[in-house]
Amino acid sequence: MFKEQCKNLFKDRTFYRTMIFLAIPIMIQNLLVSSLNMIDTLMIGSIGENEIAAVGIANQVFFLYNLLIGGVGAGCSMFISQYWGAKDITDIHKTLGVGLLSGFVISLLFTGVALLAPKPILALFTSDPIVLQLSIDYLHIVCLSYLFTAVSVIFAASQRSVGNANLPMIISFLAILTNAFFNWLLIFGIGPFPKLGVEGAAIATLIARLLECTLLLIFSLKKNSVLAGGYHDYFHFTTAFFRKIQANSLPVILNEGCWGIGTVFYTIAYGQIGTKAIAATQITNTIQNLFMVLCFSMSSAALVMIGNQIGAKNRENTITYAYKFTILALLLGVILGIVVIFAAPTILTLFNVSEDVRISAIAILRIFCFMAPVRVTTVILIVGVFRGGGDAGYALKLEAMTMWLIGVPLAFIGAVYLHLSVEMVALIISAEEITKLAVALPHLHKLTWIHDLTVSSST
Template sequence: MIKFWQNKRFLKDMLIIAIPIALQNLITSSLNMVDTLMISELGKSSIAAVGLANQLFFFYSLIIFGINSGTSIFISQYWGKKDTENIKKVLGLSITLSAIAGLFFTIIALFFPETVMRFFIKEPMVVKLGSDYLRIVSLSYIITGVSFAYSIASRSIGRPNMPMIVAGVSFITNTIFNYLLIFGKFGFPVLGVKGAAYGTLIARIVEILLILYFVYKDIEPLAAKLSELTTWTKDFVKRYLITISPVIVNEAFWALGQVMYSVAYARIGEEATAAVQVSSTIQNVFFVLVRGLANACTIMVGNKIGAGDEDESYDYAIQFLAMSTVAGLVLGGILVLTPDLTLKLFRNLDADVYDLSKKLIMIGGMFYFIRTFNATLIVGVLRGGGDTNFSMYLEMGAVWLIGVPLAFMGVLLFKMPVYMVFILVSFEEIVKAIIGLPRIKSKRWIKNIT
């Protein structure tokens, strides 16, 4: 096997796909950071409210990621065969399922926001602020689902630049309207957290309009008529659902596990919730490179399997795992050594929130290389290879049998501070790596699903 730094074709293909995806993820994470920075000016109640309210969107976003991550397996392998007819059919299915999921979550957030907020926390001010935010931002959920379907499909056929450009415009739009509406600048009303919700909604509308424009102007494999998107046979739908359902279940239960972590942290208090929101925002910005690698891995491994090059798909998998581990060690080291530097961005944090955030960032950095390895192993290799059932059992088992029980034991039984609970939760990553590596070496994850 040629090492990744010696394989020029591998590096070229990887960079063409990974860099735009990483930049798009950087823009998205930066958008979350800008939101958190602006909202932090309003105090810890607002930070906690928006952070907890967005747990519902986080849950929804992981479900649509599951739908479209599963779809990407098909599109990548069909693209390896240059089968554009079936690409359009699969895209239609992913748009439909994403929109249905969006409608479900819109109804919950629009009509039952107080119930959602009280699930996490009991403080009346946090519940009120979070409910106000949810009612408005819920109107963006269906739009987000459709946008996500087109963006993932565009990446999967080797056109990652379009979603990257659109994400950049969305970032600028959201930032401008957040500034105008949160603080009431240039004659706009002072809306606080409601302003942040309106900023998100406006940005999502701009995003979907741009995506549709670019797709139907320049990306022919995705520029489908309604009939091409919806001409499905029973066998086609069955094969699609059999493959993607483990991915959807995986993401849904993994996301629910993350939500349960938020519930556990919220039991510690408002300060712990705000600190988790701040530290997670910073860590997610650092994670963009690894997301780019993992998504590039899904596409490149899937392309090779679809084209019948199974031995090369295994070599690609090993090289991606090595790269993500090295990236994790470097990025984790930076997190451990520079928490004060990154936290300077948050000027008005209370002293207790600042101290907790610093500890969480440093601990997160120590476990970072394992987290980056697992992200590529599960999202890139196992899913790219079509081994969706094993990836589902691995991730769900680690979260629900290890992470969630340890989180609530730490909070309720041992009364630990939030940073110690975070250490307990991180043991799920160690278990995933120990179980996942032998599966990679066995090559049993290589499955041609097309």
């Protein structure tokens, strides 16, 4: 099957037409978000390294929260894409309702912790009192945006699942412009506005998230929208239906949470090396995310397209699409690695950091370039193919085992016991991605990841 798909890789015009229609708006949206994150880092970075480290540390809480909410959105998308393939509008609405309830609970939990007990959590990342206080100041404000973020993520994922990727892209663009504008005003104190530094960045984020949520609700709930419905449409479902959605979505949420907590532990490990190590990884993560936009966009398109084919009972197309996405992922990883090798040094000149931080960042980015084909392929398989096929449970097991049995232990061994440099720690934890791909490819060939979630749907 793999060799056959390589020979016929570019012959299916319908596949590429659909993929481009979905992936390009998602790519533009992700690119805008990643660009904004880099602009935030640049603006804060012009103040100093303490501020970069503080915002990076505080955003570890949002990073974990956003992954969980993203897991809720991905869980909804897994179902809605298949229900859309089966043209089951009723269950689309009910799935959206379950997602909103889940998002509300998670938002309430994270906002409460961020407001009431931020210090014990943030102190895990740094012992520097200046950085710690700046992190607390930022988190106290930005956590008020968590509920708005949840509603936005769930509605945006649902819109993409029914083939409307343009709306979230346009609204995200407007929110990003708003964020960047208020960053400029409030971080630096332009005109009559006070110079608030990291607190200004937090306020700008809160304003932008509120705008994004409001616009998504207005357009998603208008009369002709597929997602539009009343309270009864969203929340009048049986316990059996709720359990079905949760049983299949929970592995996605746990997967995102597991990966997010692991990434937080990576940051803790880097923090044992020093503030410069945190600054270097914060900068390189921002750059890597910018270049991984195509990967995340393709994985979202894969989830929707494969889910649609399963819902429409097209098994042959499901298998063909899965192999095409895998091959394209390998090619994309090679291209991304080459581009980053040439572009990264120039991008790093934009950051006002010490020479030590710059050298470490360049070394970490070189490691990323080498590992890009492996990383991109694992993301496409786990986030796109397996989830789109309804096999989120296997994705969770694979992610959890490789991260917690390989990646995280190696990070702490390298940082705490072997006292390695930040770039050497980044190198040894790449064993996680290699192992993940070695296990994921045989699972792809077995075809046991194909599950029709629309069967026996209880309402």
